[in-house]
Amino acid sequence: MSQETANKPSVLLDSEAENLKAENSLRAKHDRKLASSNSSQNPKTKPPGRPKCTHEMSIRAIFKYINTAFSFLIFAVGIIGNVTLLRIICQHKNMRNRPNALIASLAMGDILYIVIDGPINVYKFPFADQPFGQFLCKLLPFIQKTSVGITVLNLIALSVDRYRAVVSWSRIQSNGIPMETVVQIVMIWMLSALLAVPEAIGFNLHRFNIASNVTISTCLVRPETSFLKFYIKFKDWWIFGFYFCIPLTCSAIFYGLMTHELLRHEKGDLKRSLGEQLKQRREVAKSVFCLVVIFALCWLPLHFSRLLKLMVYDPNDPGRCELLNILLVLDYFSINLATINSCINPIILFFVSRKYRHYFMVRMSCSLASWFDRCRPKPKSAGIFKICR
Secondary structure, eight states, X not given: OOOOGGGSOOOTTOOHHHHHHHHHHHHHHHHHHHHHHHHHHOTTOOOOSOOOOSSOOOOOHHHHHHHHHHHXXXXXXXHHHHHHHHHHHHHOGGGOSHHHHHHHXXXXXXXXXXXXXXXXXXXXXXXXXXXXXXXHHHHHHHHHHHHHHHHHHHHHHHHHHHHHHHHOTTOOOOSSOOHHHHHHHHHHHHHHHHHTHHHHHHEEEEEEEEETTEEEEEEEEOOOSHHHHHHHHHHHHHHHIIIIIHHHHHHHHHHHHHHHHHHHTSSSXXXXXXXXXXXXXXXXXXXXXXXXXXXXXXXXXXXXXXHHHHHHOOTTOTTHHHHHHHHHHXXXXXXXXXXXXXXXXXXXXXXXXXXXXXXXXXXXXXXXXXXXXXXXXXXXXXXXXXHHO
């Protein structure tokens, strides 16, 4: 008899609804056979196992349609916004600096998740069967966790960089990306991939017979080895600690020190001599702070949902499936909210940074001008096209 998926910690951004439905159907069939066998052999013997659910698990079809439409919207906004952000940083020399390099790394991590994981997750939600094979079963959780690691480590690096920029008043920010930052970005990606390796090890494709001649494939982690038992037991707490608490704690510490430093130099000759430079650094610090706050707001519901399941779920409760219905809806709402973090960063930068807003408007003007250029062979003015080159 297979274990219930919800009895163990869930995987970050996995398709848990299909796993639960598949295993619940398999258990119901297995229990019926076992009860029939036991009653024929020994009527007094009770069938082992957990009690059956009083209510079956189900998710309304309208919720599936809303989830699919919302995922397509995130895909479109995320690709357009992050690609535009990368083009701005690459094409304008005055945007090639240390903090923007880290923001570009953040955008590339978001694109990685949106392009590879987004469409497949949209397919997996309404369909129980997963025909993608063992390779993608391991690859998708690996990319998901790598993308989250890239986001977390880049936010920490940005917070440290903004603190160093405020403390080092004499350091003049020059155009160009320092080699130190390039090495830092490479290390961020390598460490993020390394921390995601347990996901690739743990996930496997399992087949379940849910009816006669009906078999479905489900990608999930099962406690088949001592390592997987340990990982399943502590995974959600590890994710909550490293991928949520640590970046927020580091950001709070460095922004607290940064605020103290800014208040200390609020008055005096230093403020007058570095007025414009101080203004620019404050704007960048405000942008990074907004990215951290949005990260916290997007990811908090998902961590709350997973930890709530760990603390209140009882596998022996006959009403557990009713609770799982509530937790699954909360889970998918939280997953979508967390996925928004992959597309919202360019929007945040548009509103809080004058430079990004200016170049976004330029790119938009260039796109419109290019579209109108196809409609008329000889435009009257070439000024906008000169800017777009």
